Amino acid sequence: MSATRTTAAGASLVRCPSCDLLCGMKPLPPGSRARCPRCGAAIRPRKPDSLARTWALLIAAAIFYIPANVYPVMMIESFGTTSADTIMGGVKELVATGSWPIGLLLFFASFCVPMLKLFGLACLLMSVKRRSSWRPRQRTVWYRLIEVIGRWSMLDIFTLSIMVALLKMGALLTVVPGIGAGAFAAVVVLTMCAAISFDPRLIWDDAGETVR
Amino acid sequence: MGGQETAAPAPPLIACPDCDLLHRVREISSGHTAKCVRCGATLYKPKADSINRTFALVVAGLLLYWPANFLPLMSISSLGETRESTMFAGVRELYAGGAWWVGSLVLAASMLVPLVKLAGMCCVLLPLWLNRRPPAAGFSYRMLVALDSWGMLEVYMLGVLVSIVKISAMAKITAGAGLYAFVALMLITMLISTTLDRQAVCERLGEAR
Numbered sequence: 001m002s003a004t005r006t007t008a009a010g011a012s013l014v015r016c017p018s019c020d021l022l023c024g025m026k027p028l029p030p031g032s033r034a035r036c037p038r039c040g041a042a043i044r045p046r047k048p049d050s051l052a053r054t055w056a057l058l059i060a061a062a063i064f065y066i067p068a069n070v071y072p073v074m075m076i077e078s079f080g081t082t083s084a085d086t087i088m089g090g091v092k093e094l095v096a097t098g099s100w101p102i103g104l105l106l107f108f109a110s111f112c113v114p115m116l117k118l119f120g121l122a123c124l125l126m127s128v129k130r131r132s133s134w135r136p137r138q139r140t141v142w143y144r145l146i147e148v149i150g151r152w153s154m155l156d157i158f159t160l161s162i163m164v165a166l167l168k169m170g171a172l173l174t175v176v177p178g179i180g181a182g183a184f185a186a187v188v189v190l191t192m193c194a195a196i197s198f199d200p201r202l203i204w205d206d207a208g209e210t211v212r
Numbered sequence: 213m214g215g216q217e218t219a220a221p222a223p224p225l226i227a228c229p230d231c232d233l234l235h236r237v238r239e240i241s242s243g244h245t246a247k248c249v250r251c252g253a254t255l256y257k258p259k260a261d262s263i264n265r266t267f268a269l270v271v272a273g274l275l276l277y278w279p280a281n282f283l284p285l286m287s288i289s290s291l292g293e294t295r296e297s298t299m300f301a302g303v304r305e306l307y308a309g310g311a312w313w314v315g316s317l318v319l320a321a322s323m324l325v326p327l328v329k330l331a332g333m334c335c336v337l338l339p340l341w342l343n344r345r346p347p348a349a350g351f352s353y354r355m356l357v358a359l360d361s362w363g364m365l366e367v368y369m370l371g372v373l374v375s376i377v378k379i380s381a382m383a384k385i386t387a388g389a390g391l392y393a394f395v396a397l398m399l400i401t402m403l404i405s406t407t408l409d410r411q412a413v414c415e416r417l418g419e420a421r
Contacts (some may be wrong), residue, residue, distance in 0.1 A: 003249045004234040008227035011234060015227035018357045019414040020256075022225055022234075038418045040350035078382065094378070102377045105370070140230050140251040151364050154321060158364075158371030159378070161302035161318045164309060166288055166379060168295060173382065177311035185314045192361065204231040204251070 007204070014043045047199040051125060054198045058121055061190035064183045065114065071180035074160050078173045086180060087111070087156060109155040110184070117153075117191040120146045121198060131206035143200045150192045157185050228253050262409035263416070267337040269404050273330045276397040281323055283390030285372065290383035298390055299323060299368075325363040326401060332356045333404070340416050349417050365398040 008015050013022045014034070018041035025045070028034055034043050072084035085093065087110045094103035120142055127139060160181055167175045224237045228248035235255060240246055242260040247253065259265075284296035299322060306315030332352045339346035346352065372391070379385050 002236045002238060004225070004236065006234055007232040008225075008234050009232055013225070013227065013234070015229065015232070018354045019417070020226065020229070020411065021414070021418070022227055036350075038350070038414065039353050041354050097381055099377050102374055106374060109370075136231070137251050140253070144230065144253070147361070151361060152367055152370075154317075154364050154367045155370055155374065157314060157318060158322065158368045159374045160314070161306055161322075162285070162297070162371055162375040163378065164305040165297040165301040166286060166295060166375070166385075167382070168305065173290065177306055177309045177314060181311055181314050185317050189317065196361070200230045200251075201232045204233075 007201075009045050009201075009205070014045050016041055016043050017047075046201060046205075047197060050197060050199040050202060051128060054121060054125055054194050057190050057194035057197060058118065058125070061114075061187050061194060062118055064186040064190065065118065066183075068180055068184035068187050071183065072178035073156060073180040073184060074163065074178055075176045076167070076173075077176070084178065087184065090156070106155065106159075109152045113149055113153040114187055114191060117146050117150055117195065121191070121194055124198065124203070128202045128206065133206075136203050139203050140200050143195075143198065143203070147195045150188075150195050153188045153191075154185075157181060157188065226255055228255060256411045257409070258412065259407055259409040262407055262412050263337055263340050265407040266333070266404055266409075267341045269400050269407060270330055270333045270337060273397060273400040273404070274334065276393050276400065277327055277330065279393035280390055280397040281394075283393060284388035285390045285394060286376070286385055286388055288379060288383040288385045296388060299394070321362060321364040322368045325359050326365055326397075329356060329359055329363050329401075332359075333408075336413065336417070340413070346417070353414070353417060363401065365394075365401050369395065369398050 004011075008022060012025055014025050015022055016036035016039060019036060019039040021036055021038045023034070023036060023043055025034065035041065036043050069087055072086050073090065075082055075084050091103050091107045091110070094100070094106060124139060124143060127134065160175075160177060163175045164177060167173050225234050226237050227234055228251060230253040231248060231251040233248055233250045235246070235248065237256075238246070240256075240258060242258045245257045246255040248255055281299045284298050287294055287296040289295075303315050303319045303323070306312070306318060332355050335352045336346050336349055336356070339349070372394075376385055
């Protein structure tokens with residue numbers, strides 16, 4: 001690609017977040033909004049209040065993360081006995097019954113991915129706050145990874161929805177959703193929203209790196 | 213509308229979505245990817261015959277959507293009793309079990325968002341395919357971009373696999389007609405993301421205006 005020596009913001013241009021059209025910004029009267037002439041999306045040089053919003057969503061996700069792991073995601077009642085499965089309990093059970101590849105998959109999707117999102121985004125936020133110039137490209141790649149893998153933590157929730165519908169054999173076998181499922185679903189949604197509200201361009205704004 | 217102002221379009225440049233660096237737009241052949249020289253983000257990726265191919269896939273997706281959601285995905289039999297289950301039944305049982313919030317999320321991510329995305333794409337692509345200006349094209353396109361990460365059919369597919377493994381320890385499980393339709397629907401939504409050329413669609417939306 002042939003790059004120029006400036007950023008869009010440096011050239012007083014703004015990229016439409018929806019259709020990618022570059023728009024020239026002119027001073028607007030207070031209270032009015034600039035809109036993309038092609039698709040009509042609201043355009044701003046950077047995502048609004050990116051740091052504050054991402055922090056708020058991330059902290060809320062971290063709070064929900066505790067009940068998500070402490071309380072059971074599903075209760076399986078089979079032949080008169082009830083077993084409550086937490087997220088890690090379900091993983092352990094799968095490993096114990098010999099299905100360790102699926103257990104590993106569930107461990108990755110339900111434990112590693114949310115952790116990676118919480119810590120990864122917190123580190124990115126702190127680095128932007130400190131105006132760090134440390135490896136901006138690496139940090140951008142991390143952000144893209146967090147954004148892409150985020151949705152895979154829904155795996156546990158979808159599994160629950162399938163099992164609840166299928167295992168319903170009268171008094172013999174029933175699956176009931178637990179409190180942990182609601183909390184875990186909140187963690188997934190909040191971390192996804194946090195990833196969306198973070199603006200990776202902030203990494204570069206303060207990186208202090210001169211454009212080649 | 214009062215108080216709103218539209219900005220003027222600029223010369224053929226493109227800004228990196230991840231680091232804001234400006235690049236000059238150059239013609240590249242389909243199958244190649246233009247990447248940002250500074251952060252490596254994808255800038256654009258022309259696709260051959262994008263509107264025709266994507267429209268065909270969207271029509272196929274809209275047809276497959278209904279059997280995938282309302283025919284039984286799987287059935288289990290245990291102690292002489294057989295039970296079938298559909299995607300929609302999962303949502304209903306979550307509501308019945310008191311987990312309305314989880315049920316709503318599953319309903320949105322596995323049923324509503326995929327349908328709205330297919331319908332929205334149809335609204336944008338059908339007029340373009342007929343060389344007309346799409347009504348409310350800007351709105352439909354913006355909605356498609358906003359819903360991008362919220363349709364999760366491929367994650368649901370993995371959920372089907374995990375529950376097959378979990379349940380097979382307890383009861384005999386067989387695939388239903390809905391499962392085949394669902395796998396086809398999931399593959400189609402994945403193919404759509406490889407045939408849809410966002411830049412080409414946006415340019416056509418701009419021209420049609």
